[in-house]
Amino acid sequence: MKILLLPALFLLFLHQGSRSRELPGVESYEIVYPRKLRSVQKRSTQTKYVDKVEYGIRANGQEVVLQLQKNKDLLGRDYTETVYSDDGRQITRTPRIKDHCFYEGHVQDDAESTVSISTCQGLSGYFESRGQRYLIEPLGGWEGAEHAVYKYEALKQEPIKTCGLANNSWEQDSDDPTNDIFKSSNSPEMKEYLKAKKYLELYIVADNTLYQNHDKDVKAIRQRVFGIVNYVNTVYKALNIHVALVGLEVWTDGDKRPLSRNAGITLDTFSKWRRSDLLKRKGNDNAQLITGLNFEGTTIGLAFLKSICSNLYSAGVIQDHSGNVIAVGATLAHELGHNLGMSHDTRACACGDSVCIMTDTV
Numbered sequence: 347m348k349i350l351l352l353p354a355l356f357l358l359f360l361h362q363g364s365r366s367r368e369l370p371g372v373e374s375y376e377i378v379y380p381r382k383l384r385s386v387q388k389r390s391t392q393t394k395y396v397d398k399v400e401y402g403i404r405a406n407g408q409e410v411v412l413q414l415q416k417n418k419d420l421l422g423r424d425y426t427e428t429v430y431s432d433d434g435r436q437i438t439r440t441p442r443i444k445d446h447c448f449y450e451g452h453v454q455d456d457a458e459s460t461v462s463i464s465t466c467q468g469l470s471g472y473f474e475s476r477g478q479r480y481l482i483e484p485l486g487g488w489e490g491a492e493h494a495v496y497k498y499e500a501l502k503q504e505p506i507k508t509c510g511l512a513n514n515s516w517e518q519d520s521d522d523p524t525n526d527i528f529k530s531s532n533s534p535e536m537k538e539y540l541k542a543k544k545y546l547e548l549y550i551v552a553d554n555t556l557y558q559n560h561d562k563d564v565k566a567i568r569q570r571v572f573g574i575v576n577y578v579n580t581v582y583k584a585l586n587i588h589v590a591l592v593g594l595e596v597w598t599d600g601d602k603r604p605l606s607r608n609a610g611i612t613l614d615t616f617s618k619w620r621r622s623d624l625l626k627r628k629g630n631d632n633a634q635l636i637t638g639l640n641f642e643g644t645t646i647g648l649a650f651l652k653s654i655c656s657n658l659y660s661a662g663v664i665q666d667h668s669g670n671v672i673a674v675g676a677t678l679a680h681e682l683g684h685n686l687g688m689s690h691d692t693r694a695c696a697c698g699d700s701v702c703i704m705t706d707t708v
Contacts, residue, residue: 369485371669374434375496376402378482380469380489385410393445399470400454405480405495412461412473413452417576420448422547422592426628429564430599438627448576450583462580462672464573469493469645472577472672480532481672501673543586548575548682549593549630551616554601556666564596568669571636577675578682589682593628609641609648609663617650617661625657632685634678635663651689660685 371376386398401412421443428438447466453459453475463471468484468491479498486492552567560566575591582589602623603615616635624633632654641648649662662681668674 369483369494371502372494372496373500373502375494375500376405377485378405378493378495379491380482382489386536395445395447395465399449399465401489403469403482403493403495405473406478406497410475412451412452412463412469412638414449414451414461414463414465416446417448417450417579417638419588419590420446420572420576422590424592426593427564427568427592428595430597432599434599439569446572448572450576450580460580460583462577462675464569464671465489466569470671471573472498481670483670498672500661501668501670540585544588545583546587546589546682547592547629547631548578548589549595549624549628550575550591551633551635552594552596553605553635553637553639554599556598556607556636557596557598557638559638559666562598564598565595568594570674573671574636574675574678577672578679581679582682587686592630594635595624605637605639607639607642609645609665612639612641613639613648613650613661613663616663617658620661621658627641632660632662632682634661634681636666636674637663638666638676640667641665647681648656649684651684653684654687654688 354367380401380403381401384398384399385396385400387393387396398413398415400414403410403412424440424611425443426438426440428436430436447464449461449463451461451463453461453473456475459473459475461471461473463469463482467487468489470483471481473480473482478516480495481498481501482493482495484491484493502605552571556567557564560570571591571594575589579589603619605612605615612635616633620633624630646665646667647662650656650659653659653661662678662685663665664674664681666674667677
């Protein structure tokens, strides 16, 4: 094992509370220059991105060390990508992605912290420590250049965005023991369930509007989706649920079904497409549509409740409502929560230092 140690200099420069330029969608941010402190690469692997790495930054006046480990289970073993030719021919391939730049981890000396970061072009992502949530994104094109660090609350969300919950006629069998398990988080059954490792195979579809909005760049959409799923994994790790991306589909030649700015209509259309088309060629536990359409009203996501075991209803639709990957990832994590049986948090719900992903507003 080869270990590289670099000088433990956290920052070359910090310009607290000021900006060299406006950052779209962010009210205020700090400028920081991250420093790589330590990296570890296995001798047997020749990859661009190391297995483990540490970065020092400064957030809210405090020195922070991000201890990162590559998310090697980000993709399912049978991960596929599907696009379409101009004449509508389906093109599916199985890329052997042995190396990627998406990491998870924690903040040094904070066992309750969480980190979800990509190092593709600088540091971009999310970290939470001691009750504070932060986002980081590069202002330059590499890890040592200017970066913006800001609290999650600094993301501009006007008007208030809401996540919907669709009614459906599908319910689990009333004799299903999981119905009783979820009634009490303090029950022995629930505690045992939470301890057990669980796997969820996720399939994501990007509609044609999203494809157009990203300049018809499938690679850019792939990187965005990987970042979203990496964050979703961070959220569900607390429940011992591992979310593996088993497929990405981009509707490059046009939408496979007519979509609407009405989120309910789009969810109904997409869920029927999943059952009639997708499941016949690609197995998955859940499918989510990320659309470039702006849904009517304040809705940015919609999903069926307690539907993860249904061939028809295990689906959700997400508006690509923010340039920030983490914000969209939080919406997907929320809608997936509905599919898994989680309702909206009430005002009585206190999450402590953790993120309440099931609030009905973001």
